[in-house]
Amino acid sequence: MKYLQLVWASLARKKTRTLLTAGSILIAFLMFGLLSALEKAFTAGVDIAGVDRLVTIHKVSLIQLLPRAYYNRIRAIEGVREVTHATWFGGYYKEPKNFIPTFPVDAETYLKIYPEYEMPPEQRTAFMEDRTGAAIGHVLADRYGWQVGDRVPIRSEIFRQADGSDTWEVTVRAIYRPKDDQGDPTAFMMHYDFFNESLPDGARDTAGWYVIQVEDPDRSAEVAQAIDDRFANSAAETKTSTEKAFAAGFAKQVGDIGAIVTAIVTAVFFTMLLVTANTMGQSVRERTNELAVLKTLGFTNTSVTVLVLLEALAITLVGGVIGLGLAWFIIFAGGDALRQFLPVFYLPWQDIAAGGALMLAFGLIAGALPAGQALRLRIADALRRGG
Amino acid sequence: MSESLVQVRGLTKIYKRGSERLTVLDNLDLDVARGDFVALMGPSGSGKTTLLNLIGGIDRPDSGSVQVGDRSIDQLSDRALAHWRSAHVGFVFQMFNLLPVLSAERNVELPLLLTGMSGSERRRRARTALSLVGLEDRASHKPAQLSGGQEQRVGIARAIVTDPELLLCDEPTGDLDRKSGDEILELLVALNESQGKTIIMVTHDPHAAERAKRTVHLDKGRLSMEAAA
Ligand SMILES: Nc1ncnc2c1ncn2[C@@H]1O[C@H](COP(=O)(O)OP(=O)(O)O)[C@@H](O)[C@H]1O
Ligand SMILES: [Mg+2]
Numbered sequence: 001m002k003y004l005q006l007v008w009a010s011l012a013r014k015k016t017r018t019l020l021t022a023g024s025i026l027i028a029f030l031m032f033g034l035l036s037a038l039e040k041a042f043t044a045g046v047d048i049a050g051v052d053r054l055v056t057i058h059k060v061s062l063i064q065l066l067p068r069a070y071y072n073r074i075r076a077i078e079g080v081r082e083v084t085h086a087t088w089f090g091g092y093y094k095e096p097k098n099f100i101p102t103f104p105v106d107a108e109t110y111l112k113i114y115p116e117y118e119m120p121p122e123q124r125t126a127f128m129e130d131r132t133g134a135a136i137g138h139v140l141a142d143r144y145g146w147q148v149g150d151r152v153p154i155r156s157e158i159f160r161q162a163d164g165s166d167t168w169e170v171t172v173r174a175i176y177r178p179k180d181d182q183g184d185p186t187a188f189m190m191h192y193d194f195f196n197e198s199l200p201d202g203a204r205d206t207a208g209w210y211v212i213q214v215e216d217p218d219r220s221a222e223v224a225q226a227i228d229d230r231f232a233n234s235a236a237e238t239k240t241s242t243e244k245a246f247a248a249g250f251a252k253q254v255g256d257i258g259a260i261v262t263a264i265v266t267a268v269f270f271t272m273l274l275v276t277a278n279t280m281g282q283s284v285r286e287r288t289n290e291l292a293v294l295k296t297l298g299f300t301n302t303s304v305t306v307l308v309l310l311e312a313l314a315i316t317l318v319g320g321v322i323g324l325g326l327a328w329f330i331i332f333a334g335g336d337a338l339r340q341f342l343p344v345f346y347l348p349w350q351d352i353a354a355g356g357a358l359m360l361a362f363g364l365i366a367g368a369l370p371a372g373q374a375l376r377l378r379i380a381d382a383l384r385r386g387g
Numbered sequence: 388m389s390e391s392l393v394q395v396r397g398l399t400k401i402y403k404r405g406s407e408r409l410t411v412l413d414n415l416d417l418d419v420a421r422g423d424f425v426a427l428m429g430p431s432g433s434g435k436t437t438l439l440n441l442i443g444g445i446d447r448p449d450s451g452s453v454q455v456g457d458r459s460i461d462q463l464s465d466r467a468l469a470h471w472r473s474a475h476v477g478f479v480f481q482m483f484n485l486l487p488v489l490s491a492e493r494n495v496e497l498p499l500l501l502t503g504m505s506g507s508e509r510r511r512r513a514r515t516a517l518s519l520v521g522l523e524d525r526a527s528h529k530p531a532q533l534s535g536g537q538e539q540r541v542g543i544a545r546a547i548v549t550d551p552e553l554l555l556c557d558e559p560t561g562d563l564d565r566k567s568g569d570e571i572l573e574l575l576v577a578l579n580e581s582q583g584k585t586i587i588m589v590t591h592d593p594h595a596a597e598r599a600k601r602t603v604h605l606d607k608g609r610l611s612m613e614a615a616a
Contacts, residue, residue, distance in 0.1 A: 002500050002506065003500065005493070006500075009486070009488040009489050009493070010488065012488055013487070013488045289484065290484075290486055293480075293484045293486070294497070295445070295469065296443075296445055296472065296478050297472070297473060297478075297497055297498045297501070297545075298469050298470060298471075298472045298473020298474070298498060298501050299469065299473075299501065300465070300466050300469040300470070301465060301466070301469070302466075378446075379440075379445040379446070380437075380440045380445055380446040383445075383480070383484075384436075
């Protein structure tokens with residue numbers, strides 16, 4: 001540790017250059033952190049999707065609705081254990097900017113198929129018994145300060161009631177919390193029957209998509225095929241896939257975020273690597289004389305090499321830790337506003353660990369070349385050159 | 388005369404520049420007794436620095452041997468040689484070669500980082516060395532804040548802080564004005580006389596060489612002796 005003062009002194013030698021380099025590393029890791037969280041936000045659904053659940057949508061697109069009558073027909077297919085359905089409501093509270101992921105669902109079967117939405121039993125009963133009741137995620141409840149018993153006028157961008165109103169008055173009856181944080185903590189579930197009955201005549205009895213729980217996950221492909229076959233050549237053909245594939249397809253709609261993130265991060269890191277390696281190279285070239293003096297005083301080739309590597313590591317670690325810390329802080333403190341659109345928005349610890357590993361790796365790579373020069377530096381030659 | 392500290396035998400150093408071979412040191416012998424103060428003179432390019440580097444173990448000969456104390460340093464590995472240097476030789480350079488970012492005290496402390504000493508012990512020794520060269524009040528100054536003469540005194544403090552027996556000085560006054568140069572020579576004489584340091588000093592300056600106990604001349608790869616006045 002007594003070498004640290006030397007490392008520090010070398011870094012302080014050209015303060016501006018060191019700060020600029022550390023600054024560029026900081027920006028790189030800030031981007032890395034933010035983009036990692038963003039990627040997580042878009043792919044979270046894919047990760048948490050159940051393996052034994054299938055999703056059936058309209059063959060044309062997710063926006064097209066399916067007849068509600070499919071419920072019983074799907075149920076009758078062999079290998080299906082349970083069926084439920086949900087509909088995209090396009091909900092918001094007061095103003096469109098207060099977007100609320102609202103779903104009219106068949107509550108009984110929905111909660112059976114999604115046991116991860118945990119709520120106190122008495123709240124669950126209250127929700128089931130109130131036609132105009134709603135069950136909402138705890139994060140959503142916190143955001144709007146909603147409590148059990150509150151009446152919420154929820155508006156739709158898509159649907160109109162028979163009387164032309166776009167507002168459904170519901171009462172919060174239950175607040176759920178996804179088990180082990182696996183699931184969307186911001187959903188707003190209302191009863192399908194209440195929703196359906198208020199629609200104008202011609203608009204009733206449809207559902208956005210069906211979720212099917214299969215008896216045997218190993219046979220989900222067969223069951224999916226059987227469902228699609230059942231509705232082939234009908235007015236509303238279906239497309240059934242695993243929930244995972246469904247969620248992935250959903251993520252695809254907003255672009256292949258993962259690939260974009262990877263491309264950006266790679267480009268940023270590559271640039272950063274060049275900047276750091278260049279700084280270190282310059283710093284070592286300017287100090288050939290000093291390094292030769294250290295060797296003269298008895299510092300071994302190894303210790304001089306380590307010194308240069310430590311310098312590179314110090315720059316990447318200081319820049320990287322601050323950058324990643326800043327990303328974490330922004331996500332943690334400023335993420336509330338974003339969480340409205342991205343229910344799952346946090347910096348996964350795996351990415352923090354990967355960031356740490358990247359800092360170490362980049363420090364070592366950036367320092368490798370100059371460290372090699374320092375290692376091979378011959379004292380007599382270097383002193384002669386340095387004057 | 389006391390036993391010799393430095394024994395150079397058959398030392399040869401050849402530099403190759405392209406196809407050209409330049410024999411800088413040619414089968415050279417030299418003995419330096421413990422407690423001696425030798426001035427090494429010779430024309431520019433005659434190989435004085437090369438010889439000093441070989442004695443101090445920062446360069447390797449093509450043939451011949453260098454023995455310092457009981458060590459044949461030409462036999463040591465790079466690593467062992469580095470350890471040996473840290474404990475047994477002090478180097479003083481013409482251009483001082485202080486680390487510009489470190490204070491005088493930190494510069495002097497540098498060689499002690501290689502020992503197992505505690506921080507406070509290192510600090511204490513660095514202070515002692517600085518006071519030996521009369522610079523205890525400049526401990527926290529950076530090299531740029533010191534005069535050339537003061538910088539060289541810091542350089543000498545750094546060379547003696549590990550208490551080596553042998554000091555190798557390559558034109559230590561070459562970059563200084565007469566007055567500062569004289570002070571440095573004074574200091575070297577004192578180190579030789581009161582601390583018993585053995586000193587080999589390269590110099591161009593006959594006036595400087597006079598302060599040594601004896602002078603050797605290097606020319607065309609060979610040494611010739613003369614007694615100092
Ligand atoms: N690495 C080297 N390669 C080639 N020639 C060198 C090298 N180092 C020194 N020389 C040559 O060796 C000769 C002796 O150099 P040096 O020992 O520095 O002399 P002095 O210190 O007496 O001026 C000079 O001619 C110098 O140019
Ligand atoms: Mg010379």
